[in-house]
Amino acid sequence: EVQLLESGGGLVQPGGSLRLSCAASGFTFSSYAMSWVRQAPGKGLEWVSAISDSGGNTYDADSVKGRFTISRDNSKNTLYLQMSSLRAEDTAVYYCAKRSQYSNNWYTDYWGQGTLVTVSS
Amino acid sequence: QSVLTQPPSASGTPGQRVTISCSGSSSNIGSNTVNWYQQFPGTAPKLLIYSNNQRPSGVPDRFSGSKSGTSASLAISGLQSEDEADYYCATWDDTLFGGGTKLTVL
Numbered sequence: 001e002v003q004l005l006e007s008g009g010g011l012v013q014p015g016g017s018l019r020l021s022c023a024a025s026g027f028t029f030s031s032y033a034m035s036w037v038r039q040a041p042g043k044g045l046e047w048v049s050a051i052s053d054s055g056g057n058t059y060d061a062d063s064v065k066g067r068f069t070i071s072r073d074n075s076k077n078t079l080y081l082q083m084s085s086l087r088a089e090d091t092a093v094y095y096c097a098k099r100s101q102y103s104n105n106w107y108t109d110y111w112g113q114g115t116l117v118t119v120s121s
Numbered sequence: 122q123s124v125l126t127q128p129p130s131a132s133g134t135p136g137q138r139v140t141i142s143c144s145g146s147s148s149n150i151g152s153n154t155v156n157w158y159q160q161f162p163g164t165a166p167k168l169l170i171y172s173n174n175q176r177p178s179g180v181p182d183r184f185s186g187s188k189s190g191t192s193a194s195l196a197i198s199g200l201q202s203e204d205e206a207d208y209y210c211a212t213w214d215d216t217l218f219g220g221g222t223k224l225t226v227l
Contacts, residue, residue: 102171
């Protein structure tokens with residue numbers, strides 16, 4: 001059974017930093033691309049970052065480029081999101097997500113339960 | 122406001138067929154496949170349809186997806202009370218999401 005367990009969320013002041021972790025199990029972590037998707041309170045889904053299976057390629061939304069860094073440790077089956085220069089508009093539930101491919105098109109087949117990040121003074 | 126346009130709400134009665142639309146442009150839906158996700162309040166999204174019309178194992182065949190040009194649709198037939206949830210379309214390899222549609226079963 002695929003499991004994605006996020007941790008590291010919490011309350012942080014504007015301008016502060018936070019690192020999210022996602023412990024993966026139930027599949028061969030090193031064989032799959034992963035991503036982070038967030039959802040502000042009462043709002044829709046917003047893609048944040050994605051990373052290839054090896055970690056050699058990363059992709060970021062314009063809204064977080066230069067502030068957030070996605071990474072992974074395949075030896076620990078763990079995905080990370082390092083967030084810095086946090087703003088109030090970064091307040092959201094952050095979901096760790098497993099990506100799969102079908103005919104060269106990607107989709108998200110599993111999601112973690114999410115971790116809440118609140119940016120406020 | 123998302124580049125992918127979904128109606129904020131939709132509704133139907135049990136047993137009815139309901140469709141939810143997702144409208145984009147030639148640069149997004151028009152040149153990429155569409156995925157659909159179901160989300161209940163306070164829970165994580167769940168994959169419903171991938172690559173326009175593919176259903177993952179475990180998803181009832183009451184749910185179906187289609188795409189034509191720059192628009193896509195999710196159809197739910199034989200509507201059930203447990204289908205009441207938020208539904209999101211996504212494209213560009215899930216880097217672009219619609220604003221979501223709240224489905225109410227009357």
